[in-house]
Amino acid sequence: MSDWNSALPDAAQAWLEGRRLDEVECIVADLAGVARGKAMPAAKFAKQPYFYLPNSIFLQTITGDWVDDGSDFTEPDMILRPDFETATAAPWTADWTLQVIHDIEDRDGNPIPVAPRNVLKRVVQLYNDRGWEPIVAPEMEFFLVARNIDPNQPVEPPMGRSGRRAAARQAYSMSAVDEYGTVIDDIYDFAEAQGFEIDGILQEGGAGQIEMNLRHGDPVKLADEIFYFKRLIREAALRHDCFATFMAKPIQDEPGSAMHIHHSVVDAKTGQNIFSNPDGSETPAFRHFIGGMQRHLPSVIAVMAPYVNSYRRYVRDHAAPINLEWASDNRTTGIRVPVSGPTARRVENRIAGMDCNPYLGIAASLACGYLGLVEQIEPRPAFAGNAYDLEPALPDGLGVALDQFAGAEAIREVLHPEFSRIYEAVKQVEYQEFLQVISPWEREHLLLNV
Structure with missing residues (x-):
C-alpha cells in the first residue's frame, strides 16, 4: 500500500496538500447504517493491505444487544479492504484525518452477503x-x-x-x-x-x-x-x-x-x-x-x-x-x-x-x-x-x-x-x-x- 496516496480522489488530495496526514478511519456501515471500524495512525494504515472486524457487528441491534442467529457464536473475523475511491476528509477533527469505506470479504475473498454495501452491489x-x-x-x-x-x-x-x-x-x-x-x-x-x-x-x-x-x-x-x-x-x-x-x-x-x-x-x-x-x-x-x-x-x-x-x-x-x-x-x-x-x-x-x-x-x-x-x-x-x-x-x-x-x-x-x-x-x-x-x-x- 506504499502508493495508496496516489489512489486518493482529487478532493482528498487537495485537502491534504501541504499537510501531513495524522489518522485514517477504516469504516463500514452496519445494518442500521452506523459507522463501525477502527481508527489508526496513518503510518500504520500505509503498512497494512487489509484489516479485520468480527462478523458480530451485523448481529447487533440499535440498542446494542446481540442476536442469537442460531449459528456457532465464535465471532470469526471478516476481512476489510479499503476502497480508496471513497477516501474523504473528516474536516471537523482536530488533526488531519481521512475516512475510508472498506469492502468486506470472507477469508476466500467472497463478499460477506450481510454487509449492506455488498447487498446494494449485488x-x-x-x-x-x-x-x-x-x-x-x-x-x-x-x-x-x-x-x-x-x-x-x-x-x-x-x-x-x-x-x-x-x-x-x-x-x-x-x-x-x-x-x-x-x-x-x-x-x-x-x-x-x-x-x-x-x-x-x-x-x-x-x-x-x-x-x-x-x-x-x-x-x-x-x-x-x-x-x-x-x-x-x-x-x-x-x-x-x-x-x-x-x-x-x-x-x-x-x-x-x-x-x-x-x-x-x-x-x-x-x-x-x-x-x-x-x-x-x-x-x-x-x-x-x-x-x-x-x-x-x-x-x-x-x-x-x-x-x-x-x-x-x-x-x-x-x-x-x-x-x-x-x-x-x-x-x-x-x-x-x-x-x-x-x-x-x-x-x-x-x-x-x-x-x-x-x-x-x-x-x-x-x-x-x-x-x-x-x-x-x-x-x-x-x-x-x-x-x-x-x-x-x-x-x-x-x-x-x-x-x-x-x-x-x-x-x-x-x-x-x-x-x-x-x-x-x-x-x-x-x-x-x-x-x-x-x-x-x-x-x-x-x-x-x-
Whole structure:
C-alpha cells in the first residue's frame, strides 16, 4: 500500500496538500447504517493491505444487544479492504484525518452477503447482468433540534438566531433557513472539503426541518455519500449547540423525514434511458418498473421503515404517503413521476424514511423495480386526484411489515437469503425490546383510569 496516496480522489488530495496526514478511519456501515471500524495512525494504515472486524457487528441491534442467529457464536473475523475511491476528509477533527469505506470479504475473498454495501452491489450487478445501469438521485430530509440529553423529554425545535425556536409550516421559506444559517454554512464547508456536490438545500414543512438534494448518479456512490453526509451533518449541528436527527418522526404533530429516491435506468451500450422511446413516449419498461414497485414494495417496507418510530411518519395529510398508487406530478401518491423531458424520465419512490440504512433502502427500492422489469409487471392505472382520500395501504407497524418481509421469497432472493435472514432476526429482537417499553401515553391515560 506504499502508493495508496496516489489512489486518493482529487478532493482528498487537495485537502491534504501541504499537510501531513495524522489518522485514517477504516469504516463500514452496519445494518442500521452506523459507522463501525477502527481508527489508526496513518503510518500504520500505509503498512497494512487489509484489516479485520468480527462478523458480530451485523448481529447487533440499535440498542446494542446481540442476536442469537442460531449459528456457532465464535465471532470469526471478516476481512476489510479499503476502497480508496471513497477516501474523504473528516474536516471537523482536530488533526488531519481521512475516512475510508472498506469492502468486506470472507477469508476466500467472497463478499460477506450481510454487509449492506455488498447487498446494494449485488442488486446493481443484477441490473448490469441484463445490460442495464440503474441511476438514482436521493433526497435527504432531517431535523435540527435543540440538544436533548434526557430521552424522557420531548424533542424541541432549535433556537434560531432571532432568539425564537424554529417555526413550523414555513416550507421553502428563506428566512426560516437563515435562522440556523451557521449550521448550513458548516454543512456546505464540510461537503466542499469532502468533495461532495449538493444540488440544493431548502426549508421543509417541519420546525427546523431541512431537505437536501443530491445529484443523480451511481447507486453505490450515492449511498456512500448519504452515509458520509449523516455524520457530516451531525458534526455541523454539534458545533452550534444543537442536534441533527434522521429519525423518521422526531417531533409530535410535525411531518416526518423521508429519503425520497428518484430512479431511472439506462442501456449500458447506448446510454439511453430505457423508460423513454426515441419519440419521447413512455416504454413498457417504464410501466413495468412502476408495476414492480406496486407489487413488491409492501415486502420491503421493513427495510425502508426499519423502526417502530418509522410508522409514525405514514400519517394522512402529513406530506408522507399512505398508499402505493402512482401518478404524474402528484405528491399524495407513494410513487410519483416528476415532470421531466424524455431523457430524464424517472420514478420517485416516496416510501423510504430517512432513518433507513441508505445502502439497504436504495437496494430494496431497486430490487422492486428490477423484479418489475424481469417479470414484466403492469401497474394499476395512474391515479387521479388526492390519494389521501384512499384508505391506507401500507403496513401500520413494524411487526406487520416484518411478517410481509418474511414471506417475500422473490425479494429475499434478490437481496440475498442470508442477508434477509439476519436482517429479519435483528429487527424482530428490536421489535420485541420495544414491546417491553411503557410509554408516557400509557402512564398518563391508563394508570388510574382502567
